[in-house]
Amino acid sequence: MALFEKMLSSEESLFKNELVLDFSFMPKVIPFRETQQRFVASCIQPLFQKRNGKNVFVFGPPGVGKTVALKHVVGELEEQTEEIIPLYLNCWQKNSTFKIYVELCEQLGYPYTQNKGTEDLFKVVKNQLNKRSAVLVFDEIDKVEDMDFLYAILEEVFRKSIIVVTNYPDWLQGVEERVRSRLMLQQLEFKPYNAQETRGILQQRVEHAFFPDVVQPDAFEAVLMQAVEKGDIRIGLTLLREAGMIAEDKASRKISGEHVKEAMGKFAQVAFGSSKDLDGDMQMAISLIQKNGSVKMGDLFEHYQKAGGKSAYRTLARKINKLGELHFLDLEKKEGGSEGTTTIVSCPKEKKLSEF
Numbered sequence: 368m369a370l371f372e373k374m375l376s377s378e379e380s381l382f383k384n385e386l387v388l389d390f391s392f393m394p395k396v397i398p399f400r401e402t403q404q405r406f407v408a409s410c411i412q413p414l415f416q417k418r419n420g421k422n423v424f425v426f427g428p429p430g431v432g433k434t435v436a437l438k439h440v441v442g443e444l445e446e447q448t449e450e451i452i453p454l455y456l457n458c459w460q461k462n463s464t465f466k467i468y469v470e471l472c473e474q475l476g477y478p479y480t481q482n483k484g485t486e487d488l489f490k491v492v493k494n495q496l497n498k499r500s501a502v503l504v505f506d507e508i509d510k511v512e513d514m515d516f517l518y519a520i521l522e523e524v525f526r527k528s529i530i531v532v533t534n535y536p537d538w539l540q541g542v543e544e545r546v547r548s549r550l551m552l553q554q555l556e557f558k559p560y561n562a563q564e565t566r567g568i569l570q571q572r573v574e575h576a577f578f579p580d581v582v583q584p585d586a587f588e589a590v591l592m593q594a595v596e597k598g599d600i601r602i603g604l605t606l607l608r609e610a611g612m613i614a615e616d617k618a619s620r621k622i623s624g625e626h627v628k629e630a631m632g633k634f635a636q637v638a639f640g641s642s643k644d645l646d647g648d649m650q651m652a653i654s655l656i657q658k659n660g661s662v663k664m665g666d667l668f669e670h671y672q673k674a675g676g677k678s679a680y681r682t683l684a685r686k687i688n689k690l691g692e693l694h695f696l697d698l699e700k701k702e703g704g705s706e707g708t709t710t711i712v713s714c715p716k717e718k719k720l721s722e723f
């Protein structure tokens with residue numbers, strides 16, 4: 368009897384390259400966003416003639432390719448010319464003028480940022496940028512706490528295109544007048560992909576992430592349906608990875624619709640359903656964070672254990688990271704100090720447990 372021939376041995380994997388399913392993975396081509404990339408390119412175009420570029424306001428819901436498309440434009444620019452300095456920053460991690468200046472200095476190859484004040488850092492940035500032209504992408508701009516850096520760049524950097532990116536179409540209304548009036552933003556909306564586009568994008572990822580024929584048609588359709596329904600490619604990527612891991616755990620050689628269903632049941636309720644279905648650990652962690660405010664991962668684990676949590680530190684940390692990836696929690700990595708890298712966990716301001 369060939370009882371075990373369909374079973375996966377422990378060295379085998381269904382994944383050809385699991386990293387392809389990371390949100391931060393950069394595909395070589397970005398289909399269905401050519402129009403948007405061309406529009407951004409046209410706003411940058413004047414910089415090639417040593418004139419000032421246009422500024423762009425990029426908006427659209429989460430998971431519709433804003434980040435990946437803009438990173439792609441920045442990457443192409445880097446390959447095309449030495450004359451224009453491409454800079455990309457995520458304001459979720461760099462959320463103050465000071466942090467943004469430090470990051471810009473580092474990207475500009477100026478490492479001596481320690482013990483320097485905000486003004487001095489900006490001098491470095493300004494001098495570097497004014498030697499050439501610059502494209503500055505500020506992704507997740509809604510996360511910044513102050514706009515001084517934007518004002519300073521607008522006033523003192525001569526040839527630039529500033530591109531601000533956010534999930535919130537009305538972000539601009541809350542921006543102080545002195546900045547808004549100077550920005551003169553071109554609007555660029557990213558709408559959710561339709562079913563066919565979502566299919567194309569996920570199919571491409573499946574081909575690169577898994578060995579041939581691993582993902583069964585019913586599994587793919589189930590993932591696709593969720594991604595289309597939520598209008599978020601990340602839902603599709605997360606489900607594919609989770610379903611793959613579940614199938615591996617069961618030593619199955621295929622990923623079936625059942626595995627996808629299980630993946631959805633396991634943790635995806637955060638994204639798909641209501642809080643009553645939320646994984647117990649996740650729910651507990653979220654309410655502890657709501658009670659304690661922002662908290663270090665290690666301290667969170669202590670609170671969690673005191674409250675009767677049973678999972679190991681690594682399990683909890685993995686779940687917290689997952690919630691972070693899906694932006695249900697804010698995670699800030701702090702480097703250095705006696706503890707090495709620590710992660711500070713907090714609830715995003717705009718999201719409450721009742722919305723989960």
Ligand SMILES: Nc1ncnc2c1ncn2[C@@H]1O[C@H](COP(=O)(O)OP(=O)(O)O)[C@@H](O)[C@H]1O
Nearest residue numbers: 390394397398429430431432433434435568600
């Ligand atoms: N057109 C596309 N082609 C390939 N992958 C895409 C495309 N659009 C989005 N993705 C993938 O979907 C995920 C979410 O896209 P992202 O750019 O982070 O969305 P947003 O910034 O709008 O929230 C990323 O992993 C990204 O690589």
Ligand SMILES: [Mg+2]
Nearest residue numbers: 433434435506
């Ligand atoms: Mg993004």
